[in-house]
Amino acid sequence: MITFIIIVVLALLIVLMTVKVVPQQTAYVVERLGKFHAVLQPGINFIIPFFDRTAYKHSLKEKAIDIPEQICITRDNVQVRVDGVLFLQVIDPQRASYGIGDYIFGVTQLAQTTMRSEMGKIDLDKTFEERTTVNQAVVHAIDEAAIGWGVKMLRYEIKNITPPQSVLHAMEKQMQAERERRALILQSDGEKMAAVNVAEGQKQKVVLESEALKTRQINEAEGQAAAIMSVADATAESIRVVAAAIQEKGGMDAVQLKVAEQMVQQFGNLAKSTNTMILPANFGDMASMIAAAMSVVKQQK
Incomplete structure (x- = not known):
């Protein structure tokens, strides 16, 4: 009975050692007698017990690796603290197992050195503006170096850029001065526009008044001319009437x-008007x- 139980247990162990169930988005690297043999795909796989062993297990999912904060020196010799996050994915399990001892440590160190190099090419004022350029440069540099590591750099993002406190105070003063300058410019522009509007209003007022005066003078002249014509017509008519009466x-x-x-x-x-009169002879x-x-x-x- 004991022998039977031992045989059953050994059979179960052999079956468990023979059958390997690989989860989805996972890859198992199998070595046979200490040498790379195959990469097991997701699903049920069979290996030879005691000859084959699972040496490495890799997740094929996208990974987010936190890049520790480090001190970088910009082109204008200002020390800033920079940290970021790197997104990568294992695309070749064999190279990820044998191309480097620890690909996560390798890409982390390479990201830090590349970041220091890229930050040294730009001034402090442009570090926030050139984030996209720096991110692309880090991804490109790691991709070239990690070509034999079996991993793909998807993207890199800078999380924080922290200048020294003295520089922060100077930047705050600069921003405050810039805001005050913009406020003065806006105020002067408003005063200028107000003065222009007032002058334009005065101009329009003078033009309208002159046009009104011109219209009034024209109307008065036309009225006087009409009155003169009416008087002349009446005088002429009276003369004609008198002339006609004389002819009778x-x-x-x-x-x-x-x-x-x-x-x-x-x-x-x-x-009546004077005491002295000059009379005809x-x-x-x-x-x-x-x-x-x-x-x-x-x-x-």
Whole structure:
């Protein structure tokens, strides 16, 4: 009975050693008698017990490796602390097992050295602007070096760039001065625009007032011209009526009577305004004076 149990246990052990179940996105590196034999794919695999052994197990998933913080010196000799995160993936389990002792340690050290080299090429003011360029340079450098390590660098991202406190204070003062300068520029631009708007308003006001004055003068001139024309038309009409009346029977007698009345009226007005009067020599002969005036009227006719 004991022998049977031992045989069963040995058989189970042999079966367990023969059958290897590889999980998804995982690769097992198998050595046969100490030499690389095969890479087991996900699923059920069979090996020879006591001859084959699983030497390495690799995850084929994307890995995120934290790059420790380190001190870098920029091109303008400023020390900054930089850390990041590296994303990689095992694409060749055989090379990842035999190409390097520890590929994670290797890519970490290579990322740090490349970061120091790239940060030394740029000034402190441009470190934040050139993050993308630095990230791409680190990925490219690690890809070239890790070509025999069986891993692929997917991307690298800088997490933090920490300058010294003195530099931070200087940067804060610089940013404050820049903000104050922008505020002054905005204020001066606003004052300039306000002055321009006021001047433009004054200009438009003067133009409108001049146009209004011009329109008023034109209207007044047109009104005066219309009034003069109306008076002239009325005078002409009255003259035509008088001329027509003169042509009628008894018209000249009426003119003679009107002339006599106006002469007497005018001499009467002279007597009211002054004590001294200059009379014509034939003033006593009113008839002759009227006749002289009528001769003028006839000549005009």
